[in-house]
Amino acid sequence: MSFQKEKAIFTEYIRSKNLKHSEQRQLIMDVFLKTEKHLTAEELYEMVKKKNPSIGYATIYRTMKLLTEAGLCRELHVVDGVTRYEHLYNHKHHDHLICTKCGKFVEIESPRIEELQEKIAKKHGFILTRHRLELYGLCKSCKN
Amino acid sequence: MSFQKEKAIFTEYIRSKNLKHSEQRQLIMDVFLKTEKHLTAEELYEMVKKKNPSIGYATIYRTMKLLTEAGLCRELHVVDGVTRYEHLYNHKHHDHLICTKCGKFVEIESPRIEELQEKIAKKHGFILTRHRLELYGLCKSCKN
DNA sequence: ATTAATATGAAACTCATTATCAACTTGGGC
DNA sequence: GCCCAAGTTGATAATGAGTTTCATATTAAT
Known part of the structure; x- marks a missing residue:
């Protein structure tokens, strides 16, 4: 470290x-x-x-x-x-899942979603440069 | 109208x-x-x-x-x-594909992505309340 | 029309972030 | 080590989107 x-x-x-x-x-x-x-x-x-x-x-x-x-x-x-x-260094690309109550950040990753994004962009004639995906909700501890 | x-x-x-x-x-x-x-x-x-x-x-x-x-x-x-x-009224849920050069907004929709999002949230014990998905890139006219 | 409640416009205020600027460091040449 | 140009710092002012405040103006129920 x-x-x-x-x-x-x-x-x-x-x-x-x-x-x-x-x-x-x-x-x-x-x-x-x-x-x-x-x-x-x-x-x-x-x-x-x-x-x-x-x-x-x-x-x-x-x-x-x-x-x-x-x-x-x-x-x-x-x-x-x-x-x-x-x-960012040595951390591969990821998106986030965020608890709206306690503020917890979870790093998520989904090659399938990335593929689908590319597909959508292509369909509309776009060249993708970046994206933003954030999922908001309640985490295990906060949802009760 | x-x-x-x-x-x-x-x-x-x-x-x-x-x-x-x-x-x-x-x-x-x-x-x-x-x-x-x-x-x-x-x-x-x-x-x-x-x-x-x-x-x-x-x-x-x-x-x-x-x-x-x-x-x-x-x-x-x-x-x-x-x-x-x-x-919002009478417009079903959608996300956006945005051209970073000309500012064009395209409304996109992907039930597959939504499903995958739910799956990811579930895997981490979250209850999803909303999400944000934006794809940024260059549109057909701007990419040339 | 009266009037109590709500809405308006102007201006002051937030709050995160950026720009300004005088004083202070840094680092390459002696 | 000393000089000094170039870069950096901290304090403070400025920015910009959005919100609040407040005196005045509208609305709508009676």
């Missing part, structure tokens, strides 16, 4: 864009990588703040944008209007 | 909630019903303004919310972060 690969990717991205390393970026990346959750900017901010109380909100957003561009992170835009960040 | 049914539904909704009819509500509903498109609040505002220049933005939002509650309208939240309104 040292995230060597991810860190190397970020370093390479920084280099390729002639950007610079900074303590803040390292720290935000560390916190993000160590947490296998779908975090909001606010949650990340609170966690990072514990290690560096002078961190600013904007730096969280800026760094998450960089991580996204570097291919380490995916921005999720679910119904509540708040962006969540999830790991 | 007189939308008798839709108007009756709205009247009944207004009555059931002890609300009142108003010129503005009628006008906004008319403009919405006559346009078989996925309109934003801004687009509706511009269209309504031509017939009643003193209309306020808030009245558009308030009325669209009422139409949604009455079951005549569905709010669509697609990637650009702007809510769009589409007809």
